[in-house]
Amino acid sequence: xxxxxxxFIGGLTSYRALxxxxxxxxxVPTFLLTPLFQIFLFVYIGRTAGISDDRFFLIGNAVVxxxxxxxxxxxxxxxxxxxxxTLPLLIASPAKRVPLFLGRALPVIxxxxxxxxxxxxxxxxxxxxxxxxxxxGGIAVAIAACSISCTGLGLLxxxxxxxxRETAVMxxxxxxxxxxxxxxxVPVGAMPGWMQVVAGWLPMTHGIxxxxxxxxxxxxxDVAGTLLAELGLxxxxxxxxxxxxxWFEYESRARATLDTA
Amino acid sequence: MRTLRLVGVAWWLQLKMRSxxxxxxxxxxxxxxxxxxxxxxxxxxGDAAGPALLSAAVGSSAMGIWSAVSTTAAFALQMxxxxxxxxxxxxxxxxxxLLLVPLTLSMxxxxxxxxxxxxxxxxxxxxxxxTIADxxxxxxxxxxxxxxIGMLGMLIAISSIRYRFAxxxxxxxxxPVWLxxxxxxxxxxxxxxVRPLSAVLSPTWGVAAMRAxxxxxxxxxxxxxxVLTAASYGLVAMFVSRWMVHSARAHATLALS
Numbered sequence: 391x392x393x394x395x396x397x398f399i400g401g402l403t404s405y406r407a408l409x410x411x412x413x414x415x416x417x418v419p420t421f422l423l424t425p426l427f428q429i430f431l432f433v434y435i436g437r438t439a440g441i442s443d444d445r446f447f448l449i450g451n452a453v454v455x456x457x458x459x460x461x462x463x464x465x466x467x468x469x470x471x472x473x474x475x476t477l478p479l480l481i482a483s484p485a486k487r488v489p490l491f492l493g494r495a496l497p498v499i500x501x502x503x504x505x506x507x508x509x510x511x512x513x514x515x516x517x518x519x520x521x522x523x524x525x526x527g528g529i530a531v532a533i534a535a536c537s538i539s540c541t542g543l544g545l546l547x548x549x550x551x552x553x554x555r556e557t558a559v560m561x562x563x564x565x566x567x568x569x570x571x572x573x574x575x576v577p578v579g580a581m582p583g584w585m586q587v588v589a590g591w592l593p594m595t596h597g598i599x600x601x602x603x604x605x606x607x608x609x610x611x612d613v614a615g616t617l618l619a620e621l622g623l624x625x626x627x628x629x630x631x632x633x634x635x636x637w638f639e640y641e642s643r644a645r646a647t648l649d650t651a
Numbered sequence: 652m653r654t655l656r657l658v659g660v661a662w663w664l665q666l667k668m669r670s671x672x673x674x675x676x677x678x679x680x681x682x683x684x685x686x687x688x689x690x691x692x693x694x695x696x697g698d699a700a701g702p703a704l705l706s707a708a709v710g711s712s713a714m715g716i717w718s719a720v721s722t723t724a725a726f727a728l729q730m731x732x733x734x735x736x737x738x739x740x741x742x743x744x745x746x747x748x749l750l751l752v753p754l755t756l757s758m759x760x761x762x763x764x765x766x767x768x769x770x771x772x773x774x775x776x777x778x779x780x781x782t783i784a785d786x787x788x789x790x791x792x793x794x795x796x797x798x799x800i801g802m803l804g805m806l807i808a809i810s811s812i813r814y815r816f817a818x819x820x821x822x823x824x825x826x827p828v829w830l831x832x833x834x835x836x837x838x839x840x841x842x843x844x845v846r847p848l849s850a851v852l853s854p855t856w857g858v859a860a861m862r863a864x865x866x867x868x869x870x871x872x873x874x875x876x877x878v879l880t881a882a883s884y885g886l887v888a889m890f891v892s893r894w895m896v897h898s899a900r901a902h903a904t905l906a907l908s
Contacts, residue, residue, distance in 0.1 A: 413816060415814070415815070415816040415819060416816045416819040417762070417821065417825035419819045419820055420819050420822065420823065423823045424822065424823050424826065427823065427826040427827050427830070428826055430691075430826075430830060431826045431827075431829060431830045432689075432840070434830060434835075434840065435690060435693060435834075435835050436693060436697075436835040437689075437695035437840070438835060438836050438837070438840065439693045439694045439699060439707070440697035440698065440699065441693060441696060441697045486729075493856050507727075513791060530848055556673040556674065557673065559673045559674050559677065559678050560683075563678070563681060566681065566682055566684075566685030566686075567685070569686070570688050570689050570692075572845055573691055574689070574698055575689050575692075576689065576692045576693055580692075580696050581692070582787055591805055
């Protein structure tokens with residue numbers, strides 16, 4: 391019961407306290423305007439480059455924006471605690487680590503999902519890109535899978551934040567890697583072989599591919615394998631993140647380096 | 652001469668500090684690089700070659716100059732406030748706007764590093780041959796664009812002094828400026844209502860001048876407009892800063908907003 395309380399109430403409290411982006415002054419430009427600007431930028435660049443496929447750029451750039459809260463908010467679960475001076479209290483608490491950190495991931499997943507859905511709906515209306523209403527249910531599932539897997543990667547970032555102070559820089563770099571490799575603006579099949587291998591191990595890649603297929607009329611069962619791969623990657627990164635958190639926490643205690651990262 | 656010395660010394664000091672910052676130094680180099688890589692791949696996918704690829708290389712490399720300024724300039728005065736140095740800047744016996752010129756100019760200079768890095772990346776990783784028809788014109792265009800973007804950054808820095816979360820605004824305007832200033836998309840391809848906005852933004856003229864010099868056309872008319880718009884930002888920034896500083900002194904809100 392205590393773990394459930396930590397998971398739900400602790401997670402929500404931590405999200406509200408640490409993720410400073412919930413202010414409308416940040417939320418509107420970052421979560422609502424920037425994804426739309428990114429969609430328009432790449433749609434127009436695509437047209438200039440001779441790849442006039444607005445729907446491709448709309449889907450890729452809308453879905454990848456789910457990564458913004460997933461990466462940055464999870465990084466803040468450690469970085470924010472350090473900034474507010476509460477990291478030693480968190481580490482000293484007897485709370486179980488799995489519900490503690492996974493609880494923090496839940497609101498972030500919802501946040502990422504809503505950002506991508508907003509960008510996709512608004513972008514499709516503004517660009518007049520036709521995405522059949524019958525496909526929206528499946529697309530929502532694919533976006534949710536992307537948000538979950540990316541939050542897994544964010545959890546790994548949170549663990550690294552015990553050693554790296556510049557969490558914003560780290561999250562920006564990871565986001566940049568996703569934009570290049572995850573098939574956001576260039577289909578994975580059109581990339582060199584080594585990039586395809588890297589892409590296969592990144593969150594978003596499979597989810598974006600599934601979203602494209604769903605928008606083109608595929609059934610959810612047709613992309614089930616792709617979505618399972620996406621969720622599997624999320625679980626892998628989350629597991630790595632939790633293991634790394636445990637290791638770094640042990641090291642921080644042993645070497646008294648918690649606040650000196 | 653004292654003014655030049657002030658700008659020069661402060662620019663060098665700021666540049667050294669920013670070069671050692673992970674956010675201002677490292678990320679300003681890497682983040683536009685990610686976008687440039689994607690863009691190079693898109694143009695390659697579209698079988699672009701010759702002038703189209705050269706134009707894309709010039710535009711995507713110039714993106715770094717704006718990228719280095721947009722978020723950082725919007726947040727610059729908040730940083731001074733956090734560090735406790737905003738009062739010192741306001742009390743200095745020089746116009747407040749003038750003190751911000753080296754600050755934003757140093758950001759744009761970091762952007763120039765990014766530009767060189769992106770051009771090299773395009774050459775080494777994507778085999779894009781950068782044949783500049785008018786090297787002198789191109790060099791002058793780069794210097795003027797760096798200066799003009801620095802001035803635009805100064806205007807943004809001053810205008811956002813009262814906005815606690817200015818970095819979010821600065822971050823949000825990064826991509827729209829890439830788009831509407833014709834870094835990669837011809838301004839004529841944008842909707843008609845956007846074009847007047849493009850015309851009053853100095854990067855539009857700077858990038859057009861770079862592209863003209865690279866293609867062997869005359870860059871000087873575009874450079875003239877670039878300097879004119881940049882100078883107008885300086886003028887507006889001077890008036891806005893006087894008003895802002897007066898308001899902050901009168902209401903004792905310099906450290907509080």
